[in-house]
Amino acid sequence: MALRHRIFQLGFDVLGASGAARLLRPLTQGRGLILTLHHVRPQRPAAFAPNALLEITPAFLDQALGRLKARGFALVSLDEAADILRAGRDGPPFAALTFDDGYRDNVEYALPILERYGAPWTLFATTGFADATARLWWLELEEAVRRLSRIETTVAGEQLSLPAGTDDEKIAAFDALYPRLRTLPEPAMLDAIAGLAEVARVDAGAFARDLCLRWDELRALAKRRDVTIGAHTLTHPMLAKHDESFVRHELAEAKARIEAVLGVDVRHLAYPVGDPTSAGPREFALARQAGYETAVTTRPGHLFPGHAAHLLALPRVSLNGLFQTGRALDALLDGLPFLLWNRGRRINVA
Ligand SMILES: [Zn+2]
Numbered sequence: 001m002a003l004r005h006r007i008f009q010l011g012f013d014v015l016g017a018s019g020a021a022r023l024l025r026p027l028t029q030g031r032g033l034i035l036t037l038h039h040v041r042p043q044r045p046a047a048f049a050p051n052a053l054l055e056i057t058p059a060f061l062d063q064a065l066g067r068l069k070a071r072g073f074a075l076v077s078l079d080e081a082a083d084i085l086r087a088g089r090d091g092p093p094f095a096a097l098t099f100d101d102g103y104r105d106n107v108e109y110a111l112p113i114l115e116r117y118g119a120p121w122t123l124f125a126t127t128g129f130a131d132a133t134a135r136l137w138w139l140e141l142e143e144a145v146r147r148l149s150r151i152e153t154t155v156a157g158e159q160l161s162l163p164a165g166t167d168d169e170k171i172a173a174f175d176a177l178y179p180r181l182r183t184l185p186e187p188a189m190l191d192a193i194a195g196l197a198e199v200a201r202v203d204a205g206a207f208a209r210d211l212c213l214r215w216d217e218l219r220a221l222a223k224r225r226d227v228t229i230g231a232h233t234l235t236h237p238m239l240a241k242h243d244e245s246f247v248r249h250e251l252a253e254a255k256a257r258i259e260a261v262l263g264v265d266v267r268h269l270a271y272p273v274g275d276p277t278s279a280g281p282r283e284f285a286l287a288r289q290a291g292y293e294t295a296v297t298t299r300p301g302h303l304f305p306g307h308a309a310h311l312l313a314l315p316r317v318s319l320n321g322l323f324q325t326g327r328a329l330d331a332l333l334d335g336l337p338f339l340l341w342n343r344g345r346r347i348n349v350a
Pocket residue numbers: 100101232236272273
């Protein structure tokens with residue numbers, strides 16, 4: 001388990017058991033929060049499931065929405081969330097739900113539950129996924145490791161030969177590969193993964209085709225009053241790894257394309273991957289210049305009044321598939337794990 005996840009696990013368990021989180025809530029809970037979701041679908045049991053953090057079950061979504069309501073959170077759209085921050089408006093805590101990438105399971109499994117709770121939600125669409133041309137490289141890598149019994153590749157001059165015959169070996173191989181690949185320039189990372197996928201005979205094009213909403217499906221969603229369509233770039237790159245003209249193109253063209261095809265205003269952006277290695281101060285400035293009103297990262301945290309001055313660098317709270325428990329939900333809503341993670345800072349935009 002990654003260090004970040006171990007820290008959160010510790011936060012959930014120790015603080016949940018001690019009752020400290022509830023006592024500290026007045027200090028740690030922000031004005032509101034934006035939830036990050038990816039897949040919502042029934043659990044598929046598998047020992048090797050390196051992307052499991054990116055999916056929750058319909059039952060957990062139901063539980064999360066129930067917990068939000070029980071704790072008095074107002075379920076709001078991203079526009080309303082931005083309005084509340086901009087106006088400095090008081091009131092009950094709020095939660096805005098956001099779904100990244102544009103998965104079809106969001107419509108199949110999440111939508112009926114969201115509808116039942118009257119929850120508005122935002123779907124961040126990657127145009128290349130709707131076109132089935134962009135690569136869900138993290139799934140290509142997972143599938144390659146699943147199929148191969150040994151991983152042979154070269155990453156940044158380092159020759160790797162990793163056993164991958166058993167589930168434990170596959171987990172270890174993925175954990176060794178993934179962080180190394182993430183440090184590469186993005187084209188080199190994509191080439192390395194494409195090489196492994198080819199050896200493993202993975203049909204890389206199948207992921208977007210099978211999993212992602214196409215334009216006609218997005219068009220139907222865009223007509224709904226409870227759905228806001230936001231942009232998640234053209235090809236889902238880690239923007240901070242690219243030159244400025246590339247980033248400008250990804251941000252402006254994704255907005256223009258979605259607006260043209262769906263006939264809606266696109267005011268909101270989610271930075272792909274969204275951590276500090278993918279989106280930093282340069283991206284926040286370029287997103288503003290591209291005409292977005294808000295943009296969300298995957299930096300963990302609640303929203304505080306000070307975020308009114310940082311609407312293009314908003315933190316989110318991930319409903320992480322590794323922590324699908326009531327105690328984890330309470331810790332996320334209390335906010336204490338985030339203040340610990342951010343070393344006490346409420347605003348982290350550097
Ligand atoms: Zn994404």
